[in-house]
Amino acid sequence: MRKDSMDWLAARSALTPHRTAAINAETGEAWSYAQMNERACALAGYLEAAGVAPGDRVAVLAQNDLCCWDALFACIKLRAVFVPLNWRLSGSELNAIVSDCTPKALLYHSELESLARGLFAPITLQAGGVEYESIISAAIPLRHLEAERGDEAAESCMMIYSGGTTGKPKGVVLSHQSVLWNMLNTIVSWNLTASDVTVTSLPLFHTGGINALCLPILYAGGTVVVSKESRAEPLMELIQRYACTIVLMVPTMYRMMIDLPAFAHVQFPHVHTFLSGGAPCPIAIYEAFESKGLTFKEGYGLTEAGPNNFYMDPRAVVHKRGSVGKPMMLVQVKIVSDSGCEVAIGDVGEIWLRGKHVFQCYWNQPETTQSAFVDGWLRTGDLGRRDEDGFYYIVGRKADMIITGGENVYPVEVEQIMLEHPAVKEAAVVGIPDPKWGESIAAAVALHPDHGLTDEELRNYCIGKIGKYKIPKRFLFLQELPKTHVGKVDKKRICQMYQEM
Template sequence: MVEYMVDWWEKRCYLTPDHIAVVDGETGERLTYKELNIKVKRLAVRLQAQGIRKGDRLALLAPNHVAYLEWLFACRLLGAVLVPLNWRLATLELASILADCTPKLMGVHSRFATLSAELQASHAMTVFSLDDSETMEIDTVVDKNAAVDPEDPYVMIYTGGTTGKPKGVVLSHRSIFWNAANTVVTWNLTASDVTPTFMPMFHTGGLNALSLPVLHAGGTVVVVQHFDAEHTLELLNREKCTIALLVPTMYHMLIQSPAFAGAVFPTMHTFLSGGAPCPLPVYQAFEAKGLSFKEGYGLTEAGPNNFYIAPHDAVLKRGSVGRPMLYNDVLLADDDGSEVSIGEVGEIWLRGGHVFHSYWNRPEATLEVLSPNGWLKTGDLGKRDTDGFYYIIGRKKDMIISGGENVYPLEVEHQLRQHPAVSDAAVVGVPDEKWGEAVSAAIVLAADCSVTKEELIEYCSASIGRYKVPKRILFMIELPKTAVGKIDKSRIIANMVQYGNEA
C-alpha cells in the first residue's frame, strides 16, 4: 500500500492565494501564491509535453531565481527529481555530475548559455530555456501517471566536499516535508515572516534552511542573486525581512561594512548563521547593537535544520546551536556507538523524518553513514553541557592528534580571531615527524594591522594549552574557499606543506 502524501504546496496556495510568496530581489517583481502556482502548473504541463515522467531527473543550471521554486513544485506534480547544479564548479566537474545522475532535461538560465552548450556536447539531454516567455493557459491537467510516495526521490543535491568524488544526496518527499514542518513548528515561523535567500539555491542552505519552511508557513521569500554587504543592509529593511540566514563569511563582510555601524533593523527578529562555525567577533558585533543573533547546524544529508536556540539563550550560551528540534533526535556517540557523558566530545548522530534517503548509486556509502535503526552518522563532533545545550566542535576528520593529544581546530580558531590584528583564521594539522601532526594556522590580517608569528604564539599561550598553540603560522591574503563558500582546509594544508613556516 502506498502511503498517502499530502500536497502541502497546493494546500498552501489554496489557503493564502493572495499573500506574496516570492519577491525577485533584483527586480522587485512579486508573485502571490496563486500566481506562482499558475506558473508551476504551466511549467509542469510543458515538461510533461517533453516526455518527463515520474523518476526522471531534471537538472537546473541557474543563479538564485524564482525558477528554482517553479521547478521544485513542478517536479512534485510530475514525480520527477530536481538536480540543482552548482554553477561554480568547473565544466569537467559538472559533466561528471551529469554523467552520474543522467538527467533527461536541463533548465538553463541565459547567464549560463555557453556553459550549457559545452555540457550538452558531452551529455545527451534536452535543454530548456528559463527565459522562454511562453504564457500558455492551463488548458491541460497534469497527468499523474503514478502516485507520489513519501520515500520517492524529490531533490538530489551533490555534496561540495573538498576530497573525493561528489555524492548525490537524495532527499525524498518525506525528507523535504519533515525538515520544513519541523522548522516551522520549532522555530515558530508564521505567515508574517519574510526571509531573503542569499545562500545559493543549488545548496541545501538556500533551498531547505529557510526558503521552503517559510513558504510552508505562508510567508514570503526574497530571492537574491548576489551578496553585497551594503545592498544586503538596504534590502533587509526595504523588504521588511524578519529572519535571515547567512554564512560566517557573509557576516564577516557585513560587520566590516561602514554602513553596519549605523544600520537599524526594525523588522528583524533573528539573524541566523550556518554552514560553518561562526567566529565569536560576529556574535559580539550583533550583541553590541542589541540584535538577536544565533547559530544553527545542519548538513545536506539532514535537514539542514536540527537545533533550536532562543535569542536570549544564544547570548548566555555563546557558540551553542541549542537543543534538538521538536521532531528529531540527537546522539553524541563514541567510536563504539555508545553515548558519551556530558561535557565529553562525541560524533553527532541525527535521527528523524528529515534525514536523507540515500546517496545516488552509492549503496555502500549510504550504509556507512546510515545505521539500521535510522541514525545518520554525520562525521561532525559536538559536546553537550549540563543544561542540554549542544556545541559544535568541528569535523571528526579535521581533529588534530599532536603528540598524542586531541586538538579541536575550532577552539584554536576562536582564540586567534580574538586578536585585534586577525581578520580570519583557519587551523589545520600538517604532517610532522616529531608530533605526528603539527597544529598550524593560516592567518588573514585585519586592514592596516600587523602582528608577528611570535606574538600570535605568545597570545595563544596565555589562554590555551601549549599543545594546542600553533607551531606553524602562514599569513595569507585570504583563506581559500570551496564552491559553496566554506573554508577549504585541504588547500590550506597543501600551502602549509609547500611553503612551510614562511609568510
C-alpha cells in the same frame, strides 16, 4: 488529486492565493502563491509532454532566480527529481555531476548559456527569455494528476550534490518525507509564521539556500526574496527594503557586514532573528549584534539531515554563546564515542541524528549509504558535546581533528582564540604531517586591512588562553583564505599550500 499528494504548493495556493510568495530582488518581480502554482503547473505540463516521467531527474543551472521555484515545484507536481547544479563549478566538474545523475532534462538560465552548452540532456530548456515565458503562458495541462500513486512520501524529491571538501561530490537524495519533515520541524520549532519574510543570497543549489529557511517559510505562507547579491552593504539594504523578519547567512558574510562603517548606524526594526550557519561563527560577530540589541544565533545542519536540527532560545544566547541550542521537536540527537557508546556530559564525540528528515540515500552509492547509518542513526562525521543543561556545541569535523603527540586538538577551539585578536579577520587550523609528533598544528590567517601581525605576536597571544600543545607551530598569512564553492573555508587547499611550501 489524491489527499496524500506531496504537492503542497497547490494546497498553499488554495489557502492564500493572493499572498506574496516570492520576489526577485534584482528586478522587483513578485509572484503570488497562485501565480507560483500556475507557473509550476505549466512547466510540469511542458516537461511531461516533452518526455519527462516520474522518477526522472531534472537538472537546473541558474543563479538565484525565480525560475528555480518554477523548476522545483514543477518537479514535485510531475514526481520528477529536482537536481540543482552548482554554477560555480568548472565545466568539467559539472559534466561529471551530469554524467552521474543522468538527467532527462536540463533547465538553464540564459545568463549561464555558455556553461550549459557543455552539458548534455535529452531535453534542454532555456529560462529567462520570451520563449520560456510563452511556454509558461501556454499552460499545457498535466495528464497524470489523477493517476493512482504509491507511497509518495517515500519517493525522491530532490538531489543535492555535496560540496566535495572530503572527496568527490555525492548526490544526496532527499525524499518528499525528508523535505516535508524538515519544513514542519522548522516551522514548529523556530515559530515561523505567514508573517515571516526572508532574503536569501545563499545559493539555491545548496541545502542552506533552499531547505534551511526558504521552503519552510513558503510552506508557512510567508515571503522569500531571492538575490544574487554577494556584497554586504546591498544585502543590508535589501533586509531593510523588504522588512525581513529572519535572515540566514554564513559567517563570512556577517564578518563583512559588521566591518562596514554603516553597520554601526543601521537599524533592523523588523528582524527578530539573525541566523548563522555553514561554519562556526567568531565571537566578535555575536558581540557586534548583541551590542545593537539584536538576536543572533548559530544553527547546525547538513545536507543529509534537514538541514535544520537544533533550536536556540534567544533568551539563552548570551549565557550559552557558541551553542547551537537543543534538538528540535522532531529530531533525536546523541553524542557517541568511537566505540559506539554515548559519551558523558561535557565529553566530545560524534553527533548522531535520527528522524524522518534524514536523507534517503547517496545516489548510486549503496555501500556509502549503508556505512552512514547505524541502527537507523545517521553518523554525521561532526564532533560535538552537550552541557549539563542540555545545550549542544559543535566542535568540528571528525576528519579535521588533529592528533599531535597523542593529544587531540579540535581546530575550532584554536581558531576561535585567534579570531579574538583584533588584527585577525579569518583563521583556519589544520594538521600537517610531522615525523616527530605525527601531526603538527599549522594555521592560515587573513588580517584586517591596515593591520600587521607576526608569527611570534600571534603565538604569544595564544599563550595562556589554550594549552601550549594546541598553539600553531607554523603560520601562513594570506590576503584571504581559500573558499569552497559554497563559501566554506577550504582546509584541503590550505593543507596543499603547506605541502607546496
